[in-house]
Amino acid sequence: MVEEKIKARCPRCGKLIHWEGNPYRPFCSQRCKLIDLGKWIDEKYRLPSEELPSGDEEREEEM
Numbered sequence: 001m002v003e004e005k006i007k008a009r010c011p012r013c014g015k016l017i018h019w020e021g022n023p024y025r026p027f028c029s030q031r032c033k034l035i036d037l038g039k040w041i042d043e044k045y046r047l048p049s050e051e052l053p054s055g056d057e058e059r060e061e062e063m
């Protein structure tokens with residue numbers, strides 16, 4: 001019988017990874033994970049700040 005392990009591709013570099021016991025899944029390594037997180041943060045910074053609350057500043061004074 002062939003034991004099939006769950007495999008997945010790293011969304012960053014496309015490398016085949018072992019799913020089981022991989023703390024960085026779905027990435028192949030911590031590096032790819034950090035790079036992907038950095039990408040998301042970068043995209044966040046690029047977003048226009050239209051959703052900034054305008055009435056919360058007064059609340060901060062009360063606290």
Ligand SMILES: [Zn+2]
Pocket residue numbers: 010011012013014015027028029032
């Ligand atoms: Zn990778």
